Amino acid sequence: MPHRARPRDLAARPRPATPQRPAARAPRPRWLPALAASLLLLLTQPCGAQEIPGLRANLERTVHELAVGIGPRHQDAPQAYSRAAARITALLSRWGVPHETIPVPGARNTPPIIVAHPGGPPAPPANPPAPGAPPVLDMPPPPAPLILGAHYDTVPGAPGAADNASGVAILLETARLLHSPPRVKAWRGLPLPPPPGAVRVAFFPNEEAPNFMTTASGSVAYAALLAATPAPPGRIVAVDTVGLSPRAAETGILAALFGNGVAVGARGPSGPLARDLAAALADRLPVDTVVTDSGGAWIDRSDHTAFTSHGWQGALLTSPGVALAACVHAPCDTPDILDPRIMEKTVLGLVEFAARAPHARAPAPGP
Numbered sequence: 001m002p003h004r005a006r007p008r009d010l011a012a013r014p015r016p017a018t019p020q021r022p023a024a025r026a027p028r029p030r031w032l033p034a035l036a037a038s039l040l041l042l043l044t045q046p047c048g049a050q051e052i053p054g055l056r057a058n059l060e061r062t063v064h065e066l067a068v069g070i071g072p073r074h075q076d077a078p079q080a081y082s083r084a085a086a087r088i089t090a091l092l093s094r095w096g097v098p099h100e101t102i103p104v105p106g107a108r109n110t111p112p113i114i115v116a117h118p119g120g121p122p123a124p125p126a127n128p129p130a131p132g133a134p135p136v137l138d139m140p141p142p143p144a145p146l147i148l149g150a151h152y153d154t155v156p157g158a159p160g161a162a163d164n165a166s167g168v169a170i171l172l173e174t175a176r177l178l179h180s181p182p183r184v185k186a187w188r189g190l191p192l193p194p195p196p197g198a199v200r201v202a203f204f205p206n207e208e209a210p211n212f213m214t215t216a217s218g219s220v221a222y223a224a225l226l227a228a229t230p231a232p233p234g235r236i237v238a239v240d241t242v243g244l245s246p247r248a249a250e251t252g253i254l255a256a257l258f259g260n261g262v263a264v265g266a267r268g269p270s271g272p273l274a275r276d277l278a279a280a281l282a283d284r285l286p287v288d289t290v291v292t293d294s295g296g297a298w299i300d301r302s303d304h305t306a307f308t309s310h311g312w313q314g315a316l317l318t319s320p321g322v323a324l325a326a327c328v329h330a331p332c333d334t335p336d337i338l339d340p341r342i343m344e345k346t347v348l349g350l351v352e353f354a355a356r357a358p359h360a361r362a363p364a365p366g367p
């Protein structure tokens, strides 16, 4: 509706005299406090949260592709299972991240273990000395790797957005950013990309029951493969069901206590790894760290356990209260129970953790 014109005679009419009021101070613009608050928020925000263009969108897209586009992916849904593996390798190829695929011996209808090598593949093993030649005593063993691992299978009937498209999406982005780090303020001074072979990002089949901790499990097969090499035991972080939204009322009292955060669990001998990891994440997220040798059955329920049984340090990175989450392993494990902001901050924390890990530092050149 158009505005009504102001009658001319009203404008021309002389105004009644108004009593003189003391000059009032010019009112403070209403937007000033809001601007000051925004600036303060910007300055006090942990760096990096919004500095990687497209990161959050990539995470959401990958979760959607796996959970909605592909759906339940396991040995009795072999087509979907293979499509999930193909999606992971296609993204790594598109981003130029070197990777290899390793079959799981003897496992039925199982796509391969996928291992990405951001920073480049490990050096080929040194030639063993010829029979009869004196042993090379001063040859240092290859460095112990840091593995970041996520399983990409689901239980039958579950779309597996949280368990574990979340972990797959987080580690795909972590591999991408480790391999070709964008020039952002948050990472100035970080030794990125890591030296060849120092950090591996692994995607495992057959983590869920009935394969968990059996020889058909991808992580069990890969741990056995690495145990047969001369490299000493390393450190592994299993990324499993990260980003459960407290808004979805899924994670009970722990989520209420710890808010939009993550949980890190480890057994006593892996305490140093859990504490390093929690420290790297805590700049950006609330972290509930549990290191215990009694109770806490949830701590052992992922791929890292296959490695700790070979003397590795292993930690689980998951959501607070994950053991109480009703939608895990259920048809309601859909993308809406995830908060992509938690996943985004987890990626940034993992990149920083991997870059600062002792394994990621190149050894000093010899004399």
Ligand SMILES: [Zn+2]
Residues within 6 Å of the ligand: 151, 163, 164, 207, 240, 241, 302
């Ligand atoms: Zn899982």
